[in-house]
Amino acid sequence: MLTLEKLRYTEGDYSLSADLTLPPGRRVAIIGPSGAGKSTLLDLVAGFLTPRAGRVLWQGRDMTATPPDKRPVAMLFQQNNLFPHLSLARNLGLALRPGGGRLTAEETHKVEQALERVGLGGLSARKPGALSGGQQSRAALARVLLQARPILALDEPFAALGPALKVQMLDLVQEVAGELGALVLLVSHDPQDARRFAGETVLVAEGVAHPPVDTQELFDSPPEALRAYLGQ
């Protein structure tokens, strides 16, 4: 269970509070107006931001003070965060050996398997710049697979891809997360993404990240804050 317990974050005039739990293995969309705090919420879970009050717990263990690299969270951003000067093999190797260093034969094999899994078999020597946007997204997903963390946080990772490619990538995320048994938190501006991908949705609006509700029901009868955002 991911628990955000009476969490409160403030920065200047801005504040965000959350008091909710999310079970392992679920796929959850995070939706809400621009600037409402969707990325802030993910950053609090991942440990890039520190709350002013409250706690973040995973499976009952308090991780509020745990640094990002020690948290059970893998992040996928739109910009992929692949190192441009390193081959895919070396970029992905960092998931297994964050300090760098030579991979064992077994680790190299794991990297190749992860690349195969996302449809990039045979491309391990390529640098990110020699890949298409879709291929870079796949490589970032292969890294997530290698990190094998139980929480997967995606901050609009495929917004720059075309609609068909985005659907393909979300399907692949669904498969990879299913294999890992990971809880997926997907920030998206697209209600279609939420409907297709996530059984539950957390609405972030007016300074509150609300407890998750059934995605279908939320969009079928949206509350006022969501109606305005959807332009209804």
Ligand SMILES: Nc1ncnc2c1ncn2[C@@H]1O[C@H](COP(=O)(O)OP(=O)(O)OP(=O)(O)O)[C@@H](O)[C@H]1O
């Ligand atoms: N680096 C920053 N410095 C100061 N304020 C920031 C910074 N990043 C975000 N904020 C503010 O924090 C609040 C929440 O921003 P956040 O990026 O979490 O919203 P969001 O819902 O993810 O928005 P969007 O959908 O536009 O990406 C906003 O009021 C924003 O202006």
